[in-house]
Structure formats: structure tokens, C-alpha cells
Amino acid sequence: MNDRIQYAAQVKPTERQLSVQEMEFYAFVHFSVNAFTDQEWGSGKEDPSIFNPTALDADQWVEACKSAGMKGLILTCKHHDGFCLWPSQYTEHSVKSSPWKNGGGDVVKEVADACRRGGIRFGIYLSPWDRHEPTYGDSPAYNEYFKNQLRELLTGYGDIFCVWFDGACGEGPNGKRQVYDWDAYYALIRELQPGAAISVCGPDIRWCGNEAGHCRESEWSVVPASLRDNEKIQENSQQEDDGEFAKRYSSEDEDLGSRDVVLKEKELIWYPAEVNTSIRPGWFYHASQDDQVKPLEELIKVYYGSVGGNATFLLNIPPDTRGLFHENDVRRLQELGEWIRGTFRTNLAAGAPVEASEAMAGHEALYAVDGDRDTFWAPQEGTEAAGLTVDLGAEQTFDHVVLQEYRYSQRVERFVLEYMAGGEWKKAYDGTVIGYKRICRFPAVTSRYVRLTITQSRWWPNISAFEVYRGDRNA
Template sequence: MEFYGFIHFGMNTMTDREWGEGHDDPALFDPAGLDADQWVAALKSAGMTGVILTCKHHDGFCLWPSDVTTYSVASSPWRGGGGDVVAEVADAARRHGLRFGIYLSPWDRTESSYGSGTAYDDFYVAQLTELLTRYGPVFSVWLDGANGEGPNGKVQTYDWERYYAVVRELQPDAVISVCGPDVRWCGNEAGDTRPDEWSVVPRALQDAERTADRSQKADDGAFARRLVRSDERDLGSRAALAGHEDDLVWYPAEVNTSIRPGWFHHPAEDTAVRSVDELFTVYLRAVGGNSCFLLNVPPASDGRLRDADVAVLGELGRRVEDFRARRIEATAVTVSSGVAGDVASAWPGVGPGAVLGAGRTPWRPDDTDPVPAVTLTFAGPRPVEAVVVGEDITQGQRIEHLVVRGHRDGGWTTLAEANAVGHQRILTFPSAEVDAVSVEIPGVRDTPVVAHVAAIGATS
């Protein structure tokens, strides 16, 4: 899905907090102008494919009428106590063609059973069941590692395996993210990405308690925007996998950050919306770095996104579309053993103009090919500033080194190099005028299976 949105909204929005302490008066929740269609349309304008809603944050206030607590929208004046934010967002997502996901905080600062063990697990599973059975298909269940004290001063030990089993039973197509076995947190909330992101990693990284230990521990805005760890920059190189070869898992990464300094809306941050240049850079590095990009956009207390956020999302969508539209049509797509080798054949099933993610037949070179390469030839010299490469990840992640070269005046010049590819790698470089681009694959773990290659023209 590559790029989708987070919506942080709830009691914290009304109290101007990031982490509410629980027990706030439900009468405070009354977003008179709530417009889920505005939220979803704004996310779609940015090119997003789904939306994840904070159905309950750490304060415990539920955005749906839960059967197991009165601390919910049912006790608020909003919609006369008959409203359901989860239903409105799920319905809006369907209307606009986006997938719907849920966030349900495991920490609950209002629920009296929190910290009691099985009794709280029963409560949490009941709420999880409500969310997974009332609102249609769910593409993601997003679980963070928040684990503080409840109203009784106790801390809960979460029964993660039980939670996972409920998701598997009720929404088998949903991925369980972050403190879960399916989608891996990139390790920070700043939108930072690793130089090379590997989907094949040691199984130990799936440990939910380990993830929780590295998650945010306090209501601290500095964590969200500035804390980037340097001790885990390499998770999947051969060196990093040494000693774990018999215990590896497929655990792809997700990059998450917010369009503002905070995750919930704060009026004081209305002038601090991140620029389209900054967000497009994160997009290129995440979606173009074998990761998904989860961008949070928080509605204000009146239930609407602010104009500044909506405008930036629209600009971001246009920037992404422009990038894709600058794909250069090739007059020939050939495969060979390196740029100096003999052309073996045309890419089977691919005519002129290799297309970004077009579902063409993947190309698998001969197992004995020492340096597989794909060459795009143009009608004449063209300014190029990026090359996009993707593996057929149904076959695994096999490429561990590739080199992009440009051809001009009878010679080849190296334009960019990278290691991990995976689902998609976008390599950017200073604009170069060339009449052909070659993607060489000198380093592999197994015979590579290439899904797509495209050259992106430079802006004028």
C-alpha cells in the first residue's frame, strides 16, 4: 500500500493534550463540525491508500459506543450521545476508496481493571472484538508499546499472543503493526529512514516487549520529532544476520511521523505544519526505501482538518503525481550481463517503456549470469534525476547491491549505488543528460527477480 494516513483524534484533541490522564468529563467531547469525508478526501489527495484511526488512546476514551465501558462517545453530547466516530471514518474510507485500519491503545488510564492481569486482557479483547466485527474489513491493527500505570497505580503485562489470535480469527487479512509480528516499526517517529532497509531480519526483532521498551515513555514532544537512534542502522546485511541464519523472518518496515510537531491537534502548532518539500523527501526515502510511509494528520477540536494541513496534503499529492508522470518512455528495454556484456534478450513481456509498478512479467536472469543488468534506451539524450527499481518480493528480497549507470557519448558513468532494494528503491542523483540508463546487479543472495525498472526525468 506504500503510503497511508494516521488520524489522531479524541479527548486529547478537546483538552489540548498529547497524553491525557483519563477521567476527563465526556461532556468535553463535542466536535460539532466533525466531517470524516473531509479527513479522508484530504488523505486521498496526498495519494494515500488507507487511513488508521486512533479509536482509543491512552486516556481510555472510546470513539465508538463500547459495550464494556461508559467512557465513550455514548456519554458525550456529540450527536446527542448517538454518534460513532469509528463508523463515520470507516464509512468515509469506503466511499473514497481507501482501506480502514484501527489503533487501540493497550494502555488505559481510566479502566479500573488495568494492571489486574486476565481481567484487563478480557476487557481489551472485548473492545478489540467490537472494532474487528462492527466496521467491515480492517487492513491494519496498529499496536504501540505504551505501558504505564492505570488508575490503581498498577502496570499491565499484556497478553500479546492472545491479542494477535483475536486479530487472526476475526480479520485474517489485517496486518498487526509495530508491537506485532507483521509490520516493523522503523525505530523512531521523526520520519527517518535507514540507508538500507531489509525485510528479512532476525526473529528477535518481532519481540513486542523489546519494541515497547524502545517506544515513547512519556508525554515528550522531543521523542516524536528528534529522537533517532544510531545503534540499529543495519538490521539485515549479511554481517547483521550472522549467527541468525536459521531463525530469520519476513518483517517489513513502516516509517511513521506526523505532519505537525505533535500527534494530536494543538492550536499553537497551526503555524508549524511541515512543508511539502520535507514531506516529499520523507516519501521518497520511505516509499523509495523498501518501507511504507504512515503520515499522521490530526483534526482540530471542531472536527475538521485545518486548511494549512489540507493544502500541504494536496501539494504533496501533486508532487508525487508529477514524479510518476516524469517517467521516461524507453524505446527499448533489454537485459544483459552488465553494460559491457552481450545483450541476452528483451525483457519478456515488456515492450518499450518499462512502467512503474505496472504488473508486468518479472524478469529473472539466468542463474549463471555473473552481473545481471536491465538497460533502458531512450530516443535521444534526456535529463534524468532518479531511477526506480523493484523486486518481485513474492520471491523474497535477493538484491544486495546495484549500480545505476548513464550512457552518453559512447561511455558509461556511474550515477548512483545502493544495497537493499526490496519492494521498491528510488535512487535520486544530480540531473544527468543521458541516452540510456543501465541498472546492474553485481551483488545478490539468490537469483534476483526484478519486477520493475523506470527512469525519472528531471524537472525543467
């Protein structure tokens, strides 16, 4: 076997990367002065007095997110307009200068506390681009300002699961372009919140390449190390809200981790993908979009492609001027959660008898169906093609199979799912990568036996989960 392929099979995630991958589905919440000006990007010249939500209820946000099955929430603590949702001591351009709660409010604290009460994790978004701050463009001075604000957020609001940076970079009030000190930002996060993943413009979680919910057919977590710097390179950073950047992806980028890529790249890293999109056309609330909430079918499609395609799903829900998720958004989140719970309610293969084409001692076939993410089936080292057959005990109708590799590597490159009918094996699904999770969806079939055949893998496959479902009949 090629040494490069073995090297790729041995690239491992960090615990902070795993903690986000295993969340699967979490919320983005874009809230700022933009909700009150009906803009997507603020100018930085907004008067803080316009920020005055009349009924802000972070518990309502959290409950709506939980109804959809989300495990966390990332809040835009400061967007490009520079307005801070917490009373930062480094600027007056914040909630402390607004009429909301007579200047005594702190949106970040309310949301962090609500997440803890609700049992989901809290993350922060802090825009490096600041169109209000006078020091922006005086690079040393602004970098200190930005680190000071990061320190406030990382020390005042409990455990943070993620710090989410984007690549927006434009001119500041002085007309100068800022040079961000990414390494210093990262070092501060590692010091103060060592368990927090640094996402997109960061080394832990990779942007999928667009904001349109597009998902790759083969999403690799093991990719070229050079991808770490893609979003923070200034020339490629977003400088205007032209609508094109949000849709950006190219066919050249579809393959980031195949054998062809692995064989050419000197250094590989674990850098899993996140798919982000908004439940509405915009990222911030606009009353004109109340009837443009994405249809359930569209959200389901993104869910299959992201959570079901070895990526995480970050779905934005923007609060309205009341400080509430709009009723239409709340209804859609509930519908999505009901679909997820209904589709994956009963695993027909849980604890079922299972046979392997071969197995290594200590990694027998039963470990693929025992429901334990810390155990896995594996053939002998060096066996790149192998298979499992599950006996459902009786004829069962099913239309989904969920596969997961052992969490510390990604090795499967091609596989086939088949079912027994009339004494013959018939193909149900052809797949490429599995990774953290692959949801295989196909027209309903009825059979007692389901077979997974891995036709190509790196070194030897490690399968931690083989689950079989009959989807929600009402979906």
C-alpha cells in the first residue's frame, strides 16, 4: 500500500474538533442594529438609540432551537457595524448606549445564561471588521482593541464551545485596510477557552465554501493543510455585500481529499466542514421576508447533505425587532425537529445479529451495531475491501441506513448497500465517503438482510455504527 494513503488514514482530530462534529446541528443567531435599520450590513454610523427590542426572550430562542434538535447556539456579539451586544468597556458603541433596559442590558449574558438553562452549548461570533471603531486600519492599535473585546467575551460568559470568525475585511472609518493578527487572536482563545473550536477563519472547523447550503458529494475531514489559510487571506476576503460571495463555490473545489489529492499533498490535516445557511434569504431580520422562510423540504435536503454527509449544519435564525424568533421561523424549526425525530426514531438494526467477511480480534462485527461510539468493527490491518451483513430477524421495510466510522479516522472511499430479495442481493445505494456520519436514503425496500460492502478504503476500514431506519411516514 502507498505510504501516503496510510499517512492519510492516520490523521486524527483534536478533542475540540470532535466535540463540534458530534453536535451535528446548531444555530447561528444574527442580531444587531441591522434588525432595526432593515439592513444586512451596517455602516458603523448607526445611532445606538435605535437598538431597543421590546420583548427580548433568549429562552424562546433556545427552546425553538432545541425543538429542531440543535445542540448549540452561536451569537453575533459584534457584526461589521461594530455595535456590541454586551457593555464592552472599550467602546460606547454598544447596548450600554441604547434605551434597551435603560442601558443596563447585556444580550450576550442573557443568551449565554439561556443556553445553560436549556442544556445547549453557547458560542460567539465576533467580526474582525469593524466599520465604527476609529482605530480600525491602525493595525497594532486595532488588534489590541479586538483582543481586549475577545478577552471580555472569553472570560465573562462561561464555557464557550466555538469562536466563529469570518473573512470580511474592508476599510475602516479612516479609509485604511486593517491587517488582522490572526495568530494572536488564536493564542488568546487557546489560553482562555482551550476547549473552544475556532471556526472558518480558524484552524479547527472549515467553511464548506458557500452560504447557499450546497454540500459536496464526498466531504473529507482529512484535507490539504493549505486550506487552513483560505478564508483569512485578505485578497479573498469579503469586502462588500454583493450576494455573489455568499454563493461562492466552484467545481474545482469539489474534490478536497480524494486519493488524487492525498498523493500530491505534502501535509494533511483534520479540518472538518461546516455547512452554513440562513432559514430566510437574509442573515438579519427583515419583515418583508416573513413569508420567505425556507420550506421544510429545502431544510431537509441541506440536513441530508450536511449532517448526513460528514459535515456539521449551522442554521441561522434572526430575531425580529421584538427580540423574538418570528412565529414562522419557530414553526419551521419545530417541523424540522419533528421530521428528524420521526425519521430516526427506531433503529431496526440495534443489537441485531451481524456477520463480517472478516474481523480483527477485539473489533468483531457486533461492535458495528452495539450503539457505542467507542467500539468499532474492523477487518485485518491492510484489508481495504470488506463487508458486514445485518440480520434484521424478520422482513422489515426501510429506506435509510446510517453509517459512521470510528471517530478518530476517516478511511472509507467507496461502498455499496444491498438488500436480499427473492434470494438475490439487490443494490439500494452506492456511496463514496462515510466519515463521522453518512445518511444513506433510498426508495423503501423490504428485506430481512442488509449488506454493507466497502469496496475501497485507506489501510483498513473502522465502522462504528450500522443503523437501519424506516423514515417518518408523514414526511
